Amino acid sequence: KHGYDVAITYNSRLEGALETQRQIQELGQKCWFYQASLEQADVPQKVVDQAHADMGHIDLMVCNAANGGVRGSILTITPESLDSIYALNFRNYILCSVAAARHMVADKIPGNIIFITSTHGSRAYPDDFLYGSLKAGIQRTAESMACDLGSYGIKVNCMYFTTNEDMMVQVRVSPGAYDVVFPSEYCVERMIKEDLLAEINMENVPNAQYIDPS
Numbered sequence: 001k002h003g004y005d006v007a008i009t010y011n012s013r014l015e016g017a018l019e020t021q022r023q024i025q026e027l028g029q030k031c032w033f034y035q036a037s038l039e040q041a042d043v044p045q046k047v048v049d050q051a052h053a054d055m056g057h058i059d060l061m062v063c064n065a066a067n068g069g070v071r072g073s074i075l076t077i078t079p080e081s082l083d084s085i086y087a088l089n090f091r092n093y094i095l096c097s098v099a100a101a102r103h104m105v106a107d108k109i110p111g112n113i114i115f116i117t118s119t120h121g122s123r124a125y126p127d128d129f130l131y132g133s134l135k136a137g138i139q140r141t142a143e144s145m146a147c148d149l150g151s152y153g154i155k156v157n158c159m160y161f162t163t164n165e166d167m168m169v170q171v172r173v174s175p176g177a178y179d180v181v182f183p184s185e186y187c188v189e190r191m192i193k194e195d196l197l198a199e200i201n202m203e204n205v206p207n208a209q210y211i212d213p214s
Contacts, residue, residue, distance in 0.1 A: 003200045004060060005030040005211065007051035011037060019185075030055075039087035044095035052103045059109055059207050061100035062182060063093040064116045074129050082130060090134040094141065097156075101149055109207060110153025115142050116182060117160040171196050 006024050010017040010033060017033040024031040032054045036047045052058050072081065097113045104111040120128055121135030139158050146156040161167035164187040171178060171191070183191060191197050202208050 003027075003029065003205075005055055007032040007034070007055060009034050009036040009038065009047055011035070038092040038096070039084065041087070041091070041095070044092055045099045048096055048099035048103070057107050057109055057207075057210050058100050058103050059111045059210075060180075061097055061111070061113045062116065063096050063114070064182065072127050077130060085130055086134060089131065090137055093138055097145065101145075101154060104154055105149075105152050109210075111155075111207075113142075113145065113149075113154065113156045114180070114182075115139075115156075115158045117158050119160060121160070168194075168196065 006029065008017065008020060008031070014035070021031040021033055032051065034047050034050060036043050038044055038047070048058070048061075093115055097115070100111070100113060103109075115138050117135050117138050120132040121137075121139050123132075125132060142156045142158045149156060159182075161170065164183050167181060167183060168187065168191065171181060172194075188197075
């Protein structure tokens with residue numbers, strides 16, 4: 001309610017983007033959305049640059065988990081499916097976060113980059129050797145990015161839960177441990193009813209001075 005203006009991307013579900021925009025605007029914040037095929041190498045930079053132009057600055061970049069794409073045994077994987085999964089579930093994260101980090105450094109904003117990953121990065125599943133290895137790569141990448149960007153005051157973190165329900169359990173048992181969570185749509189209402197979400201304390205958001213109240 002007193003948080004960020006938001007820019008999001010969507011691939012094909014325009015109705016979902018419109019509904020997200022409506023909900024954010026009802027809370028009094030601005031929301032831009034862009035159709036984007038983030039598996040294309042030149043798109044992440046373009047989208048992040050456009051978001052920066054529209055919002056004026058970027059305080060937080062969230063790279064959310066994409067569709068797992070085609071999975072399969074190491075005996076059946078094809079070059080096409082390998083390229084597809086890599087482009088969407090690894091390269092996309094890196095290119096988006098790099099573009100955002102450059103804007104944060106140029107604007108002297110001590111921002112945050114969050115990678116939403118999954119348990120596939122830390123444990124093995126059948127037919128998961130490629131998708132899971134890329135998720136593990138995301139977690140390792142975040143560690144090095146945090147080292148590179150720490151001197152600029154930029155934090156880089158990974159978060160993952162098996163399900164929304166697992167996330168809610170962690171929020172319940174660890175009150176105050178999480179600054180930001182990103183539940184799926186159906187879970188937001190449940191968390192509000194259970195008093196698991198709180199308004200942002202603007203004293204903890206010094207970059208709020210850059211928000212245009214109009």
